[in-house]
Amino acid sequence: MSHHKRADLLQAATSFCTSFAEKKPLDEILSHFSPSPDTLAYEHGLRQLAPFLGREFRGRKGVRTYFELLARHLRYEAMSFADYVVDAAENRVAVRGTAKFTWVATGESWDEVFAYALMFDEEGKVLRYEIWADSGAAYLASKGLLQELRDGHI
Numbered sequence: 642m643s644h645h646k647r648a649d650l651l652q653a654a655t656s657f658c659t660s661f662a663e664k665k666p667l668d669e670i671l672s673h674f675s676p677s678p679d680t681l682a683y684e685h686g687l688r689q690l691a692p693f694l695g696r697e698f699r700g701r702k703g704v705r706t707y708f709e710l711l712a713r714h715l716r717y718e719a720m721s722f723a724d725y726v727v728d729a730a731e732n733r734v735a736v737r738g739t740a741k742f743t744w745v746a747t748g749e750s751w752d753e754v755f756a757y758a759l760m761f762d763e764e765g766k767v768l769r770y771e772i773w774a775d776s777g778a779a780y781l782a783s784k785g786l787l788q789e790l791r792d793g794h795i
Contacts, residue, residue, distance in 0.1 A: 686776035744782035
């Protein structure tokens with residue numbers, strides 16, 4: 642595999658992750674995604690725990706809906722990414738992220754480590770965006786129970 646392709650994939654992944662971490666406008670974030678109707682955003686988790694979990698968001702419109710749901714329910718700060726792993730043969734990049742998240746409706750916050758698996762098309766645009774995150778903390782925060790759990794009350 643060429644070093645050039647690995648470098649291009651790494652650049653595409655870091656550009657996407659940086660735009661999200663820096664809270665760029667949604668259209669700028671979406672510009673990193675393929676226009677293909679097969680484009681997918683999928684955050685792993687039980688769909689009953691949060692409206693953005695366990696659902697396939699397909700195409701650019703679906704990906705937009707995913708990010709709009711995130712913005713409606715979550716705020717984040719101090720997001721950073723590290724440990725990028727590039728698989729040039731499969732056009733994939735895995736990366737670990739960290740951030741402080743807050744559930745908007747309750748104001749409850751938690752520090753989180755999460756992982757992305759990104760697959761790119763031949764133009765270097767995200768075709769698959771899979772997320773593994775702390776759905777348990779998100780659920781508890783959404784119900785206003787996270788601090789009670791921390792305090793040992795539940």
